[in-house]
Amino acid sequence: MYASLRDALLHGEYAPQQALRPQELATRHGVSLAVAREALLRLVGEGLADRLPNRGFAVPATGAERWKQISEARATIEPMAMHLAVERGDLEWESRVRASFHRLAGTPMHDRDGDPHLSDAWSEAHRLFHRALLEGCGNDVLIAIFDRLWTDGELARRWAAALSSLGRDALAEHRAIEEAALARDADLATELLRHHVGWTAVALNHRANMEV
Incomplete structure (x- = not known):
């Protein structure tokens, strides 16, 4: 049930703030109430669901303060790690960055033409590219923070990416970051990454305003 519900959340099958009732989900998926609650608690831990006092569980809101805080934290941590990676990264790091961008x-x-939601394969390739960029920093603590923030912000990225009307060229952004990093231009690479990371918060703010 956990994997099925996680996939449904990431592919937009549940609306923001929609209730996630354990008993209904248990019946739908043919599992016990205990299994349903365990799955929901795992999703809460990943930032894909909220646990509400005396009200059960729900899909997070697009305008939640959490997304702004995650974006702010990423815009602080990732450029720092990026700058260090450009300064410290070796030839193996360069190879990993090239391979992950490829x-x-x-x-x-x-997955399909006209589908606004990101494919799981692209989302994983996206994560690996961003991680490869930062791994050259040589600081395991920064990488661990990146991993946590990435997991916590996955739903926000999926929602933001569905806003194709904002006219963003994600591939061009990633290519520019890769080129700056491999050219060892630390200042440019960090500035491009900071702008790139901040886009998710901008897109979600746009969506939240549309939903008001």
């Missing part, structure tokens, strides 16, 4: 560029963003 995978990202060659992976379809969507």
Whole structure:
């Protein structure tokens, strides 16, 4: 049940703030109430659901303060790690960055034409590219923080990416970051990454305003 519900949340099958009732989900998926609650608690831990006092569980809101805080934290941590990676990264780091960008560029963003939601394959390639960029920093603590923030912000990225009307070219952004990093231009790479990371918060704010 956990995997099925997680997939449904990431693919937009539940609306923001929609209730996630354990008994209904248990019946739908043919599992016990205990299993349903355990799955929901795992999703809460990943930032894909909220646990509400005396009200059960629900899909997070697009305008939640959490997304702004995650974006702010990423815009602080990732450029720092990026700057260190450009300064410290070796030839193996360069190879990983090139390979991860090649995978990202060659992976379809969507499973079907006209589907606004990101494919799981592209989302994983996206994560690996961003992680590869930062791994050259040589600081395991920064990478662990990146991993946590990435997991916590996955739903927000999926929602933001569905706003194709904002006219964003994600591949061009990633290519520019890769080129700056491999050219060892630390200042440019960090500035491009900071702008890139901040886009999710901008897109969600736009969506939240549309829903008012």
